[in-house]
Amino acid sequence: MKYLSAILFTVSLALGYLPSSFRNLSTAGVFDDDYDLMLDPGRIPEIEGYRLYTNLSNLVTGLERPFVNQSVNYFLLGGSGEFMKHRYLGLIFDNYSLNDPLPTGLFTREGDTIFGDGEVVNTQWLDTDGDGSFDYIINDREHRSAWDRNRELNFYLGLAFGKDNRFGFGFIHEDDRLRNFDPQVNYQIEREESTLIETRLTYLKGDTLTTMDETNHARNSIIFSSWFGRESAFNLSLGLGMIQSDSLTEADGYYFEDRNPGGDTLDYVKISSGDTFHIPYSGFEIPARIGLLKKRTGGWESEYYLDFRYLSLGVTGDGARNTISMVDSTCRPGTASGYDSITTTYSGKRSGYTVRFSTRQRFTLSKRFAFGFGLSLTNSVLTDELFDSTAQSGRYAYDDGDGVSTANDSTVTYTEMEYWQKKTTSVVRSISIPVGMEFKLIEPVTLRLGARHTTTYYDVVTTENLKGFDPRKTRVEYGDGSYSEWIDDEKLQSGTREEDSPTTHKTDYYYGLGIAIGKNLQLDLMYFNNLVNLANWRLSATLKF
Amino acid sequence: MMRWVILLGVLILFISCPENPLEKFPLTETGAANLPRITAVDPANGAELKDDNPNQSGIQATVTITFSDYMDETTLTTDNIEILNTTTGSKLTGFELNYNKTGRKLYIRHEDWPDDAAYLITLKTAIKNTYGSPLDGDGDNIDDGSPYDDGLTTFYTGAGSGDLVPTDQPTITDATPPQKNNQSHLPSITLTFSTNMDTATLTTSTINLLNSDSNSVSITRVSVTPTQVTFQPTDSLDNFRKYYVVVKSSQIKASYPTHTPSYLFYLDGDRDGPEADEPDSVWYFYTDDTTGHDEPPHVTDAQKITGGVKITLDQRMDGSTITATTVRVYDETGYIPGRIVTYNDGNNGYIEYYFLRGATGKLDVFVSREATSEDGLKLDSNNNGIGGEFDDDYWKYGL
Numbered sequence: 005m006k007y008l009s010a011i012l013f014t015v016s017l018a019l020g021y022l023p024s025s026f027r028n029l030s031t032a033g034v035f036d037d038d039y040d041l042m043l044d045p046g047r048i049p050e051i052e053g054y055r056l057y058t059n060l061s062n063l064v065t066g067l068e069r070p071f072v073n074q075s076v077n078y079f080l081l082g083g084s085g086e087f088m089k090h091r092y093l094g095l096i097f098d099n100y101s102l103n104d105p106l107p108t109g110l111f112t113r114e115g116d117t118i119f120g121d122g123e124v125v126n127t128q129w130l131d132t133d134g135d136g137s138f139d140y141i142i143n144d145r146e147h148r149s150a151w152d153r154n155r156e157l158n159f160y161l162g163l164a165f166g167k168d169n170r171f172g173f174g175f176i177h178e179d180d181r182l183r184n185f186d187p188q189v190n191y192q193i194e195r196e197e198s199t200l201i202e203t204r205l206t207y208l209k210g211d212t213l214t215t216m217d218e219t220n221h222a223r224n225s226i227i228f229s230s231w232f233g234r235e236s237a238f239n240l241s242l243g244l245g246m247i248q249s250d251s252l253t254e255a256d257g258y259y260f261e262d263r264n265p266g267g268d269t270l271d272y273v274k275i276s277s278g279d280t281f282h283i284p285y286s287g288f289e290i291p292a293r294i295g296l297l298k299k300r301t302g303g304w305e306s307e308y309y310l311d312f313r314y315l316s317l318g319v320t321g322d323g324a325r326n327t328i329s330m331v332d333s334t335c336r337p338g339t340a341s342g343y344d345s346i347t348t349t350y351s352g353k354r355s356g357y358t359v360r361f362s363t364r365q366r367f368t369l370s371k372r373f374a375f376g377f378g379l380s381l382t383n384s385v386l387t388d389e390l391f392d393s394t395a396q397s398g399r400y401a402y403d404d405g406d407g408v409s410t411a412n413d414s415t416v417t418y419t420e421m422e423y424w425q426k427k428t429t430s431v432v433r434s435i436s437i438p439v440g441m442e443f444k445l446i447e448p449v450t451l452r453l454g455a456r457h458t459t460t461y462y463d464v465v466t467t468e469n470l471k472g473f474d475p476r477k478t479r480v481e482y483g484d485g486s487y488s489e490w491i492d493d494e495k496l497q498s499g500t501r502e503e504d505s506p507t508t509h510k511t512d513y514y515y516g517l518g519i520a521i522g523k524n525l526q527l528d529l530m531y532f533n534n535l536v537n538l539a540n541w542r543l544s545a546t547l548k549f
Numbered sequence: 550m551m552r553w554v555i556l557l558g559v560l561i562l563f564i565s566c567p568e569n570p571l572e573k574f575p576l577t578e579t580g581a582a583n584l585p586r587i588t589a590v591d592p593a594n595g596a597e598l599k600d601d602n603p604n605q606s607g608i609q610a611t612v613t614i615t616f617s618d619y620m621d622e623t624t625l626t627t628d629n630i631e632i633l634n635t636t637t638g639s640k641l642t643g644f645e646l647n648y649n650k651t652g653r654k655l656y657i658r659h660e661d662w663p664d665d666a667a668y669l670i671t672l673k674t675a676i677k678n679t680y681g682s683p684l685d686g687d688g689d690n691i692d693d694g695s696p697y698d699d700g701l702t703t704f705y706t707g708a709g710s711g712d713l714v715p716t717d718q719p720t721i722t723d724a725t726p727p728q729k730n731n732q733s734h735l736p737s738i739t740l741t742f743s744t745n746m747d748t749a750t751l752t753t754s755t756i757n758l759l760n761s762d763s764n765s766v767s768i769t770r771v772s773v774t775p776t777q778v779t780f781q782p783t784d785s786l787d788n789f790r791k792y793y794v795v796v797k798s799s800q801i802k803a804s805y806p807t808h809t810p811s812y813l814f815y816l817d818g819d820r821d822g823p824e825a826d827e828p829d830s831v832w833y834f835y836t837d838d839t840t841g842h843d844e845p846p847h848v849t850d851a852q853k854i855t856g857g858v859k860i861t862l863d864q865r866m867d868g869s870t871i872t873a874t875t876v877r878v879y880d881e882t883g884y885i886p887g888r889i890v891t892y893n894d895g896n897n898g899y900i901e902y903y904f905l906r907g908a909t910g911k912l913d914v915f916v917s918r919e920a921t922s923e924d925g926l927k928l929d930s931n932n933n934g935i936g937g938e939f940d941d942d943y944w945k946y947g948l
Contacts, residue, residue, distance in 0.1 A: 132907050197906060199906060201905065202888065261883065263882065263886075271883050336913055337944065486689060486690035487691075488690065489583050
């Protein structure tokens with residue numbers, strides 16, 4: 005799980021659209037195309053002509069499968085080109101909105117699943133005294149909600165100028181909001197019982213729970229990139245990204261039973277509950293790059309990059325979880341009421357850096373064949389530290405209803421607290437060696453092949469420490485003025501530590517096709533391993549002018 | 550110089566520890582705060598203090614006091630512990646205090662206790678446990694403050710037992726007429742006390758008789774001894790009426806020795822030890838009904854019948870008081886709404902309760918103390934002959 009966390013952390017920094025082109029993906033990252041150049045604002049001037057990206061470009065996830073109409077329904081528009089002399093523009097915009105009804109767990113009379121908001125009403129007619137006529141009726145109503153609601157809005161805008169020396173400025177906006185309504189925690193259940201003899205309600209029960217899970221991510225980044233020279237070029241890039249991440253859960257529940265609705269006699273139980281969980285992170289990242297590109301004789305092209313990225317995210321002041329449950333009930337005899345409350349406050353920080361040295365060496369050996377390889381050395385250090393302070397308290401009062409305050413009436417209060425520190429330090433080092441080639445099968449079809457071997461060394465240390473606690477202290481105050489207090493014995497697991505240092509070896513293989521249809525259309529294909537089944541084929545189409 | 554270098558090195562090592570070991574398990578708040586009590590004294594209260602070193606002249610001895618809780622040692626000082634020689638009335642000095650933390654024992658030792666004397670040790674409420682809760686001298690779990698919660702114990706040396714002082718307030722050990730009905734129209738109102746009283750305080754100004762309208766009824770003191778006083782109404786009381794006896798505890802004093810703490814003189818009206826505002830002691834009785842209609846109703850039986858429950862009472866009942874509020878039946882689910890049929894037969898009243906829904910499991914039957922007989926008397930479930938009292942609700946569980 006911790007490796008996954010480290011990976012998620014890395015992925016979370018990725019763009020809201022495909023980070024590289026189909027050509028780049030098919031050759032294990034060795035060969036770029038215009039799309040890759042556009043995402044580096046300093047290299048937009050290197051794109052010859054104009055490009056138009058549409059939904060056919062499949063640049064949001066790269067996973068859309070147009071031949072079976074399997075899509076995540078993004079709207080995408082983008083392109084690049086020179087809009088004034090030596091002034092260039094690159095743009096990608098995608099938008100996505102989903103309101104997906106899910107199975108509620110309820111069924112129609114025919115046994116079909118009800119999706120979205122569903123309601124089922126059941127009625128029972130009973131002849132309790134067996135006299136041949138109904139004398140009792142029970143109505144049950146159940147309503148459940150099940151939805152996924154997702155909205156994404158991303159765009160990239162790059163502006164560049166220059167020719168031999170090129171300067172680019174880019175702005176990236178990403179916004180992703182996901183809401184989930186789980187039918188297990190979004191329901192309304194009611195029961196109503198009536199006697200037909202006296203035509204009156206005899207029992208009412210209601211159980212309502214509304215829970216909303218929401219996850220929000222937003223990032224606004226600027227990046228400045230400059231390239232000096234053409235055949236032999238030097239690159240300097242610097243960026244700043246502001247990041248916000250938010251997890252929010254809000255639950256409200258109410259349960260009641262009234263065993264004599266409308267009657268003078270009160271016999272009931274009412275339970276209210278609420279649960280709010282909120283951990284907002286905000287912070288920044290600073291990416292920087294120094295690069296060198298050298299075009300040598302004989303079709304040999306070399307690239308060298310040194311990347312550095314620093315990240316710092318902190319829990320903002322309102323990171324908290326509040327849980328409360330209140331009960332009010334009649335007893336036999338008397339009444340009881342009270343509450344339990346749990347409040348957790350969070351503070352902490354995620355921070356770390358990544359340093360990567362990488363190189364790519366490409367060789368155009370003939371008009372029909374190009375070959376390349378690379379090397380990437382990465383060192384990443386991330387520290388994720390979270391403090392949570394959980395305070396629990398409660399109060400219950402019992403009154404035996406005899407109208408006098410005696411030792412039989414009591415009020416119980418309790419408090420307890422724990423303060424924990426959880427810290428994960430991840431050091432990830434990897435060596436990656438990609439190789440790729442392009443082979444022009446026939447004009448204009450190019451076969452692409454790629455492979456990448458990656459060895460990754462993990463060093464993950466997770467510690468949990470109890471920093472302090474107050475044991476549960478209970479106080480009972482009796483109606484006669486006396487009281488009693490006690491503290492519970494404590495047996496706590498006060499700390500854990502886990503160290504894991506696994507090493508993984510992985511080799512990935514890639515393949516693809518590039519088809520230039522005339523001067524104005526470029527088709528790129530991946531996942532066509534089954535030539536007669538187009539279902540898995542991924543297609544990207546780019547218009548050129 | 551070398552020493553400073555070593556000290557500095559140790560300090561640097563300590564500071565540079567990744568986790569300060571002193572930070573482990575800090576308890577950030579105090580624990581329970583029950584009031585501490587005195588659980589044992591040696592010698593026992595009122596017993597003789599024996600010389601533990603016969604070879605030396607004078608009386609050398611130790612008084613041991615055991616507490617119920619761990620005490621704050623800083624409060625166990627001669628400022629908070631007083632020893633009074635009740636034979637002479639003078640305070641004793643020169644005693645030594647030692648506290649055993651583990652045993653929760655306080656040792657009070659004097660190397661020369663005056664012989665043939667009685668003593669009163671007072672442990673003041675400034676003595677606290679480790680959580681800051683003050684001493685609960687009377688052990689009622691209520692913080693009554695000083696001096697009411699001071700801890701007291703007495704002992705004597707030699708022939709000093711005659712000068713011992715009490716450590717408790719006087720109480721009423723018996724009282725008539727009892728809190729019942731059918732009492733005489735000219736009852737003897739008698740109070741018996743736990744100790745000799747100051748008879749000058751046992752008068753009609755401190756002991757009153759009130760009728761049910763809270764009007765004072767004239768009474769006369771017919772006899773008085775140090776431990777008992779009797780009054781009688783001047784005139785015959787009304788037929789079948791409620792009367793209250795009010796004893797003004799804070800004005801009635803015991804006849805205690807001179808050196809007894811002054812607050813102990815007053816009657817303990819609620820029998821929970823001394824307190825700043827001692828409440829009156831009050832009880833009531835009903836006079837006899839000469840017409841014979843003074844017996845309140847009682848539930849004599851409750852049993853299941855088909856589709857409900859039948860309740861039998863030993864008096865004819867006023868049907869208007871038998872409602873869904875005063876008669877209820879519960880099952881596992883809770884209240885069972887019912888249709889109530891009330892009727893009287895002979896001298897008995899009957900309630901039939903027919904369920905308006907199916908019942909599951911055992912039944913609990915309730916009849917309120919507000920259920921009233923045709924004679925206007927409320928239900929009596931504690932069988933003291935007086936109905937409608939706070940504990941007169943009728944419950945039958947698990948029918």
